[in-house]
Ligand SMILES: O=C(O)CCC(=O)C(=O)O
């Protein structure tokens with residue numbers, strides 16, 4: 013739908029002149045009937061639609077925004093009507109709002125001062141239902157030294173009274189530079205800091221008691237990243253991406269799982285009389301226990317059809333056999349402990365020295381001597397390249413595309429072309445996006461940047477990546493991206509517990525160790541690296557002595573990730589270095 017490209021002339025009468033640019037306050041934007049209808053719809057939504065936060069409840073409609081855009085979901089008709097109505101005022105420069113947050117505040121609840129982040133700029137619009145509130149505005153924390161301490165109180169600038177049924181439109185400085193919040197109060201006394209008092213029809217000094225307020229925060233978020241950021245990339249069809257079958261996620265297994273089968277020499281002998289088998293087994297196992305070779309089956313059937321004997325038995329390892337001048341069954345079994353009845357003359361075979369850990373190892377080992385195998389089905393399926401279903405691969409494709417886009421943004425700034433994304437697979441939500449920033453700090457490899465951003469999303473973190481627009485995080489306690497002052501610490505024991513990392517290039521030792529410390533669950537990378545520590549040079553993720561292990565898969569969008577390092581990189585020789 014086409015909308016006017018700028019705010020309609022008619023709206024200009026609603027500008028709040030005592031506030032910095034630009035605030036529009038439109039009283040009675042909707043009728044009482046519309047208000048009741050909207051409240052009814054909000055409370056009719058399934059319980060699962062609500063997210064309980066510390067000072068409010070939240071519903072998210074239209075898709076989950078993340079730092080590089082949003083995979084759009086259909087907005088229900090009852091909200092779509094208002095998205096269109098507000099967009100037709102020209103609030104979103106001709107675009108139609110595609111995202112709605114529903115916040116519910118009980119009296120005494122609020123939202124801490126924050127900025128919504130560049131994802132939502134340049135406009136936010138809010139319809140209030142059920143009760144008034146005061147929306148408070150604060151100066152951002154300045155990096156310059158200030159005369160007074162930069163407390164919240166000192167940074168407070170003004171408030172806006174938003175009454176039920178009103179529409180508030182914030183743009184420019186008020187939205188993009190200042191922080192906004194709602195103090196957790198049960199009533200508000202209207203001082204002269206409430207700059208739209210008269211427009212809102214309030215009397216100075218009046219005290220208003222808060223009821224339950226529901227706000228509809230209606231915004232425009234750039235749509236799918238695959239469309240907006242990578243116009244040349246293939247389009248998504250639902251969840252299945254056209255070319256997600258152009259790559260395979262190969263598991264990077266431990267050395268024990270991937271090495272060739274090691275063999276040891278043993279003496280075997282034919283069992284010429286089948287009836288003696290169980291006695292022979294008992295007596296041989298007692299005289300020559302095959303210590304450490306419990307995986308080996310002592311007896312095997314002879315495959316050749318024309319063989320005169322149907323079974324063969326392992327007598328002992330060559331290393332356990334007595335010194336013999338002539339190799340025959342008598343010198344192998346010198347004592348009376350094993351009666352030789354039913355046994356033929358010995359011959360040398362090779363048997364697997366270790367239990368097979370994977371199906372390929374099992375198949376190779378079994379060619380030499382029958383071996384038992386406790387199969388890890390997930391590993392088998394992963395080795396066949398079938399662990400991830402097409403919808404899962406489509407999601408992985410999207411995450412790695414996001415990492416590729418970040419890598420390119422970093423490269424534009426002269427950084428190594430490496431990008432990374434941290435995802436919570438339980439919610440399928442992107443938590444952080446980062447790219448290499450080592451031009452500014454030698455430790456700021458993409459994975460390290462991402463770990464710090466995840467920490468920031470939990471109220472911690474050590475660095476600021478504000479100057480890199482492609483680096484960001486999504487706060488688990490709000491929909492907002494970028495800095496959320498005082499964001500609550502998550503209850504997770506470690507920063508990345510249960511999370512996945514997508515990174516365009518194999519992590520180096522430093523990054524791999526940081527991933528161990530932060531307890532990442534799985535790492536997916538695109539291109540291998542000569543110094544890589546997740547398969548190429550080291551396998552930090554499977555080091556026995558470390559107290560955390562994670563799964564690693566390589567080859568996700570492998571070609572695109574390799575091209576990233578190969579093409580257009582002005583520092584070709586450094587391309588070979590690991591991430
Ligand atoms: O409820 C409101 O009016 C403000 C909500 C808000 O600032 C947010 O969700 O980011």
Ligand SMILES: [Fe+2]
Pocket residue numbers: 126127128192
């Ligand atoms: Fe906000």
